[in-house]
Amino acid sequence: MPPRERGRQGLxxxxxxxxxxxxxxxxxxxxxxxxWQGAVLAQLRAERARALLELQEIERVRxxxxxxxxxTYSLGEIAARARALxxxxxxxxxxxxxxxxxxxx
Amino acid sequence: MTEAAINRAGVAFLVLGLGGLAVVGxxxxxxxxxxxxxSAVAQAIQEDVIEIPAQRGPIYDRNGVSLAYDVPxxxxxxxxxxxxxxxxxxxxxxxxxxxxxxxxRDKVYRTSYFTWLARxxxxxxxxxxxxxxxxxxxxxxxxxxxxxRAYPQGPLALAVLGVVGVDGxxxxxxxxxxxxxxxxxxxxxxxxxxxxxxxxxxxxxxRGARGNPLHLTLDARIQWVCDREIARGxxxxxxxxxxxxxxxxxxxxxxxxxxxxxAVDPARPDPALLHPWSVTxxxxxxxxxxxxxxxxxxxxxxxxPDDAFSGDSPILVGGVQVKNAxxxxxxxxxxxxxxxxxxxxxxxxxxxxxxxxxxxxxLSRMGFGQKxxxxxxxxxxxxxxxxxxxxxxxxxxxxxxxGVAVTGIQxxxxxxxxxxxxxxxxxxxxxxxxxxxxxxxxxxACRTMREVxxxxxxxxxxTPAAVSGFNVGxxxxxxxxxxxxxxxxxxHVTTGMAAFFPWEDPQYVVLVVYQTSSNPxxxxxxxxxxxxxxxxxxxxxxxxxxxxxxxxxxxxxG
Numbered sequence: 052m053p054p055r056e057r058g059r060q061g062l063x064x065x066x067x068x069x070x071x072x073x074x075x076x077x078x079x080x081x082x083x084x085x086x087w088q089g090a091v092l093a094q095l096r097a098e099r100a101r102a103l104l105e106l107q108e109i110e111r112v113r114x115x116x117x118x119x120x121x122x123t124y125s126l127g128e129i130a131a132r133a134r135a136l137x138x139x140x141x142x143x144x145x146x147x148x149x150x151x152x153x154x155x156x
Numbered sequence: 157m158t159e160a161a162i163n164r165a166g167v168a169f170l171v172l173g174l175g176g177l178a179v180v181g182x183x184x185x186x187x188x189x190x191x192x193x194x195s196a197v198a199q200a201i202q203e204d205v206i207e208i209p210a211q212r213g214p215i216y217d218r219n220g221v222s223l224a225y226d227v228p229x230x231x232x233x234x235x236x237x238x239x240x241x242x243x244x245x246x247x248x249x250x251x252x253x254x255x256x257x258x259x260x261r262d263k264v265y266r267t268s269y270f271t272w273l274a275r276x277x278x279x280x281x282x283x284x285x286x287x288x289x290x291x292x293x294x295x296x297x298x299x300x301x302x303x304x305r306a307y308p309q310g311p312l313a314l315a316v317l318g319v320v321g322v323d324g325x326x327x328x329x330x331x332x333x334x335x336x337x338x339x340x341x342x343x344x345x346x347x348x349x350x351x352x353x354x355x356x357x358x359x360x361x362x363r364g365a366r367g368n369p370l371h372l373t374l375d376a377r378i379q380w381v382c383d384r385e386i387a388r389g390x391x392x393x394x395x396x397x398x399x400x401x402x403x404x405x406x407x408x409x410x411x412x413x414x415x416x417x418x419a420v421d422p423a424r425p426d427p428a429l430l431h432p433w434s435v436t437x438x439x440x441x442x443x444x445x446x447x448x449x450x451x452x453x454x455x456x457x458x459x460x461p462d463d464a465f466s467g468d469s470p471i472l473v474g475g476v477q478v479k480n481a482x483x484x485x486x487x488x489x490x491x492x493x494x495x496x497x498x499x500x501x502x503x504x505x506x507x508x509x510x511x512x513x514x515x516x517x518x519l520s521r522m523g524f525g526q527k528x529x530x531x532x533x534x535x536x537x538x539x540x541x542x543x544x545x546x547x548x549x550x551x552x553x554x555x556x557x558x559g560v561a562v563t564g565i566q567x568x569x570x571x572x573x574x575x576x577x578x579x580x581x582x583x584x585x586x587x588x589x590x591x592x593x594x595x596x597x598x599x600x601a602c603r604t605m606r607e608v609x610x611x612x613x614x615x616x617x618x619t620p621a622a623v624s625g626f627n628v629g630x631x632x633x634x635x636x637x638x639x640x641x642x643x644x645x646x647x648h649v650t651t652g653m654a655a656f657f658p659w660e661d662p663q664y665v666v667l668v669v670y671q672t673s674s675n676p677x678x679x680x681x682x683x684x685x686x687x688x689x690x691x692x693x694x695x696x697x698x699x700x701x702x703x704x705x706x707x708x709x710x711x712x713x714g
Binding site: 114115138 | 207211222226227228279280301306309310347348352355357358376377380384411472593693694697
C-alpha cells in the first residue's frame with residue numbers, strides 16, 4: 052500500500068473525533084461536578100459546624116435565662132417582693148378559717 | 157534528526173525522568189511511608205478538640221420544683237504571653253469580678269504563662285468581660301465554657317443538699333452522697349479549623365452524658381416555711397444560736413422538710429454550717445421524751461390518762477433530789493394534767509411503774525441509740541446507755557429526757573411512729589416504698605397518747621403551738637446542756653417541740669429544736685412551741701393544708 056493511503060487509513064474519521072471530544076467533555080464535566088460538589092459540601096459542613104456551635108451557645112443563654120426566671124419566681128423572692136409592696140404574713144388575729152364538715156386535705 | 161540531537165534529547169529525558177522519579181519517590185515517602193507522622197502534624201495544626209464539662213444532674217423536690225441544677229458559667233484564664241494592656245485588664249477585673257486592686261495586680265503580673273483569673277464566673281458576667289476586653293483591645297484572656305451549681309430557691313435546704321466544689325464534685329450533703337449518680341460524662345468535640353481559626357467542620361467524638369437527676373421527698377413549699385421560721389426564730393429569740401425544723405409524713409416516713417439555721421449562703425457556703433445537725437449531732441430531748449415514756453406505760457397497760465399522781469417536788473431517787481421545773485409542786489394531778497404542765501416527778505413515778513427493763517426495751521425499740529438509716533452522711537447513733545449500766549436515777553431522769561442523747565431525726569421518727577399507730581419507719585429523703593423498722597406500741601396506746609398530747613397543746617405548755625382548725629397535738633421540752641467538765645450549764649439550753657396534726661389521724665409530724673449558749677431564760681414555751689404554730693400556719697398560708705372539722709371536745713377549732 053502506498054504511504055499516502057496508509058496515512059489516510061490511520062486518521063480517525065469525523066465520528067471518531069466527535070466521540071473523542073464528547074468523552075473529554077464528559078470526563079471534564081464529571082471532574083468539575085466532583086470538585087464543585089466537594090466544595091459545596093465543604094462549605095455546608097463549615098456552615099453546619101458554625102450553626103452547631105451557635106446552637107450550643109444559644110442553649111447556654113437559654114439555661115442562664117431559665118435560671119434567672121426560676122430565681123425570680125422562687126418563694127423567697129416573691130415573699131421579698133410582697134413585703135416590699137407592704138404585705139405582711141398572716142396571723143391568727145387577722146385570719147378566720149372556714150371549717151368545713153369532714154375537713155381534711 | 158542527527159545522532160547528536162537524539163543523544164541530547166535522550167539525556168534531557170533521562171534527567172527529567174530521574175527528576176520525576178525523585179518527585180514520585182518523595183511523594184511516596186510523604187504519603188505512604190511517613191503518612192501517619194505528617195497526618196498527625198496536619199491534624200495538630202488544623203484540628204482542635206474541645207471538652208465541654210458534663211452538666212451535673214439536677215435535684216428536684218417531690219413536686220418537680222428544681223432545688224439545684226447546673227447553669228452555664230465561664231472559667232477565665234490569662235495567657236501572659238499574649239497579654240496586652242495589663243492596666244486596663246486590672247481595672248476590668250476589679251470592676252466586673254469585685255477583685256481588690258492588689259489581687260488583680262498579683263494575678264495579672266504573675267510570672268507564669270497561664271494564670272486562672274476566676275472560675276465559675278456567672279455567664280452574663282463572663283459575656284460582659286469578653287465584650288469589654290474586645291472593645292478595649294485587651295488580649296490574652298482565655299474563656300472556657302463551664303458549669304456552675306445554682307440554687308434557684310436560694311439557701312433552701314442547703315444544709316441537706318450540700319454544695320459542689322470548683323471541680324464540679326460534691327463536697328457535702330446529698331451532693332456528696334450521690335456524687336456518682338449526679339456526675340455526668342464530658343462531651344468531646346473535634347473541630348477542623350482554617351488558618352485564621354475559622355471552623356470548617358465539627359465531629360462529636362463523645363456525645364457525653366448529663367448527670368442523672370435526683371428526686372427528693374422534700375416539698376419546697378414546706379421547706380421554705382420551715383427555713384423562714386428557723387431564720388425568724390434565730391433572729392427573734394434572744395440568745396438562739398442554732399435551730400432546725402423537721403416535717404415528716406408519718407404514714408410513709410418521707411421527710412417533707414428539714415431546715416437548719418443559721419442559713420447557708422449559697423455564694424459563700426460556711427463549712428461549719430454545711431452539716432445537717434439534726435442528723436449529725438445529739439442533744440438531750442428534755443420533756444418531749446415524756447410522751448414516749450408515757451406511751452410505753454400505756455402500751456403495757458400500766459397507766460391511763462386519768463390516773464392520779466403526786467406532783468410534789470422534790471422527790472428522792474437513790475438519795476438524789478429530783479425536781480420539777482422551777483421547783484414547783486402541783487399536788488395531786490392526773491397523768492393528763494401532769495403532761496400538760498410537764499411535771500417531772502409524775503413521769504418519774506410512771507417510769508418506776510415500768511421499771512428499768514421495760515423502759516430500756518421500749519426506748520431501744522423506738523430506735524434510740526441506733527442510726528435511723530436516713531439518706532444523709534454523718535448520721536450518729538445517739539446515746540442510750542446499755543441496760544446493765546442503768547441505775548434507778550438513770551431511769552428517773554430518762555423519764556423526762558435527761559441522761560439520754562438523741563438526734564432530731566430519731567425523735568422525729570419516734571413521734572411519727574406514735575402518729576401512725578405505732579409503726580417505726582425509716583425516715584427517707586428519696587421516694588420509695590415505706591420501710592418498716594418495727595412496731596413500738598399498739599395502735600390504741602398511740603391514740604391514747606395522741607389524745608393526751610392534743611390536750612397538752614389545747615390547755616398545757618404547748619398552747620402557743622395551737623392553730624385554730626388544725627388540732628395540733630404535741631409535747632414541748634426544755635433541757636440544759638451538759639458540757640464536758642462543767643456538768644449541766646444553766647445558760648446552755650436546748651428547747652424542742654415534737655408535734656403532729658390533726659392529732660386524731662396525723663398527716664404531718666413537726667419537730668422544732670433551738671439551742672442557746674448564752675441565755676438561762678430560754679424556754680420551749682417561748683421558742684420552739686410558737687415556731688411549731690408558725691409552721692402550721694405557714695403551711696395553711698400556702699394552701700398545703702386545710703383546717704379540719706372539730707371532732708372532739710378537746711378541740712378549740714373553728
